[in-house]
Amino acid sequence: MKYILLFSLLFISAFTPSLVCAHSLLPAPQRVVWKKGVFSPKNGYQITYDSQETRTNVDRAQFPLEQDNKAVDSAPGRVCFFVLPANYCSEAYNLRITPDSLIVSANSFIGFLHAKSTLEQLEDKDGCYPCCVIEDEPAYGWRGTMLDVSRHFFPISFLKKQIDVMSSYKMNRLHLHLTDAAGWRMEIKRYPRLTNFAAWRTDSLWKTWWNDGKRHYAQEGTPGAYGGYYTQDELRGLVRYAQERGITIIPEIEMPAHSEEVLTAYPELSCTHVPYKQADFCPGSVATYDFLENVLMEVMDVFPSQYIHVGGDEAGKASWGDCPLCKQKMKEEGIADVYGLQAHLIRHFGQFLKKHNRTLIGWDEIIDSTLEESSAVMVWRNVEAANEAIQLGHDVVLSPGAFCYLDGYQDSPDSQPEAYGGYRSLEMVYDFVPDKGITPSNRKHILGIQGNLWTEYVPTASHAEYMLYPRLLAIAEIGWSGTAEKDFPEFRQRVLAQTIRLHKWGVNAFDLRKEIGNRPEVTHPIRHKAIGAKVTYHRKFNEKYCGTKETTLTDGLYGGWNYGDGRWQGFIGWNYLDVTLDLGKVMRVKEISTDFLQCSGPEIYFPAEYKISVSTDGETFAELKNTDHPVSKLPLNKIEQWGWKGRTTARYIKVEARSSAQHGGWIFADEIIVN
Numbered sequence: 001m002k003y004i005l006l007f008s009l010l011f012i013s014a015f016t017p018s019l020v021c022a023h024s025l026l027p028a029p030q031r032v033v034w035k036k037g038v039f040s041p042k043n044g045y046q047i048t049y050d051s052q053e054t055r056t057n058v059d060r061a062q063f064p065l066e067q068d069n070k071a072v073d074s075a076p077g078r079v080c081f082f083v084l085p086a087n088y089c090s091e092a093y094n095l096r097i098t099p100d101s102l103i104v105s106a107n108s109f110i111g112f113l114h115a116k117s118t119l120e121q122l123e124d125k126d127g128c129y130p131c132c133v134i135e136d137e138p139a140y141g142w143r144g145t146m147l148d149v150s151r152h153f154f155p156i157s158f159l160k161k162q163i164d165v166m167s168s169y170k171m172n173r174l175h176l177h178l179t180d181a182a183g184w185r186m187e188i189k190r191y192p193r194l195t196n197f198a199a200w201r202t203d204s205l206w207k208t209w210w211n212d213g214k215r216h217y218a219q220e221g222t223p224g225a226y227g228g229y230y231t232q233d234e235l236r237g238l239v240r241y242a243q244e245r246g247i248t249i250i251p252e253i254e255m256p257a258h259s260e261e262v263l264t265a266y267p268e269l270s271c272t273h274v275p276y277k278q279a280d281f282c283p284g285s286v287a288t289y290d291f292l293e294n295v296l297m298e299v300m301d302v303f304p305s306q307y308i309h310v311g312g313d314e315a316g317k318a319s320w321g322d323c324p325l326c327k328q329k330m331k332e333e334g335i336a337d338v339y340g341l342q343a344h345l346i347r348h349f350g351q352f353l354k355k356h357n358r359t360l361i362g363w364d365e366i367i368d369s370t371l372e373e374s375s376a377v378m379v380w381r382n383v384e385a386a387n388e389a390i391q392l393g394h395d396v397v398l399s400p401g402a403f404c405y406l407d408g409y410q411d412s413p414d415s416q417p418e419a420y421g422g423y424r425s426l427e428m429v430y431d432f433v434p435d436k437g438i439t440p441s442n443r444k445h446i447l448g449i450q451g452n453l454w455t456e457y458v459p460t461a462s463h464a465e466y467m468l469y470p471r472l473l474a475i476a477e478i479g480w481s482g483t484a485e486k487d488f489p490e491f492r493q494r495v496l497a498q499t500i501r502l503h504k505w506g507v508n509a510f511d512l513r514k515e516i517g518n519r520p521e522v523t524h525p526i527r528h529k530a531i532g533a534k535v536t537y538h539r540k541f542n543e544k545y546c547g548t549k550e551t552t553l554t555d556g557l558y559g560g561w562n563y564g565d566g567r568w569q570g571f572i573g574w575n576y577l578d579v580t581l582d583l584g585k586v587m588r589v590k591e592i593s594t595d596f597l598q599c600s601g602p603e604i605y606f607p608a609e610y611k612i613s614v615s616t617d618g619e620t621f622a623e624l625k626n627t628d629h630p631v632s633k634l635p636l637n638k639i640e641q642w643g644w645k646g647r648t649t650a651r652y653i654k655v656e657a658r659s660s661a662q663h664g665g666w667i668f669a670d671e672i673i674v675n
């Protein structure tokens, strides 16, 4: 008996890694033990259900094994569907596969659906299933994807395809960003101008439309007008389609900001009543509340989801301080400032949705001590915002931009189509640990996680898939499997296998096999004469982007493609780059250069002015270089080395770099190189 036990332990430890690798289950199950042999449906099998309820759930999940003509009463093999006890969560499932039987247990349609997804991944090329025991359940209840269908419009067929993919990786929330300046996307019967005008614009590409400054809308049917919207019938169909695949659709209607399209179609809802002028609703006007309530009534009628997203982010509030109605509202309600006005509006809609048995969720700018207590917060900034929301008693969905925004470059920017928001590789997404920085007692407030695809620079459906996959698989993995056992090389192997599967389905996933990766200089320090030189800052670097503080610019380490990687040092406004290096003694110098980053999404630009001067005594400086440079928002992401070459002697080297008055923004440098 001892020998048998020893043998089985050895067997498990020797085979588990290779089999997990071979099957590439993604997301990884919570517990899996591989056994010898396979179950082959080809030999025929009987199907049994332990109850009619189980049968109903299994039928709804549409197991291929049920429809297989090998399912015959007299066959030797057995396929059994059993109910899991009620103390298991509704998404849990168990699989027990032996050469003679395949047993699936769950207590809901969703549980059987997840089991089916796992079986689809387990099935080998001969249609057999490897013997194993799997006990599985999700780490987080909310495993979401946000698609921005405003900046560019994608058809229902595209959304259905993404639902299929999400479902097969056990994701369960599709958040649709339905409204924004770039176009309104949902039919609202009471307000037809939202779809016959505000859903259409004069340029198909967001970047040219946005950057031309006019940002005009167009009447539906105008030649050349770009846009579109989903009818309520189409959306109801989509909701049903998603429900059958275990996915809840969360609609987002932006308020009070990101609403240029509404306020041009219905200018009376803005403070000035002037079209093309405001991004923010007038929170002092009764008309605003009436309009948004009417819209939300139709939204709730189409979308049965518990959570309704109201945006709430990035309100400029520019017109509120001077608006008579806003001032009147502040007086009546005892509101101190325009921030209080935003909080008032969000609280109003939190109460309104609660009255209709729904729950408000919004981006983390909605955090306020007056936020309606049942409201939830979708965190896009950082863990501090998450903690603030939780301290106030709110649940959170975590989608911090640094990990979960899928609009950044997934590989070396030179090799990729232009993208927003910097470098974000698969590994950077996978590095996300949702509960990091959140105390254990507060973790119950984490509803889950979400990957967000903003589409400013994503004009087509196939491009959207390219940005989503495979990085969305990292979100699926973290959301389902949790982060207790992170192993990126192992995960990457599974993703490589899954990418082949995605390509077979016709999903335009980025080919991870061709990944170039981060800037090579990040891991290999360079040598030059100023390594370790003392740097005197005449103006202060920014504390948030401080690099390694005073040693950053002379440590021999370049920054990578990601501006937030801790290697770059940021300077902004009056605190431009202005430093003096002390080489310790007078040296011969042939080259002085500075490594700069441009990343337009977060407004990091190459400098408008760049100066180098040198001195032997630290008092009298000779200017070696003084150039003006026209700042442009393009390229979106690039690193350049600027400098001087010649012959001189110096001990002190002064480098200055300033932003342009026109564009403002940041200057990011990682190293001053002296040779």
Ligand SMILES: [Zn+2]
Binding pocket: 270, 271, 281, 282, 283, 284, 285, 319, 320, 323, 324, 325, 326
């Ligand atoms: Zn107003």
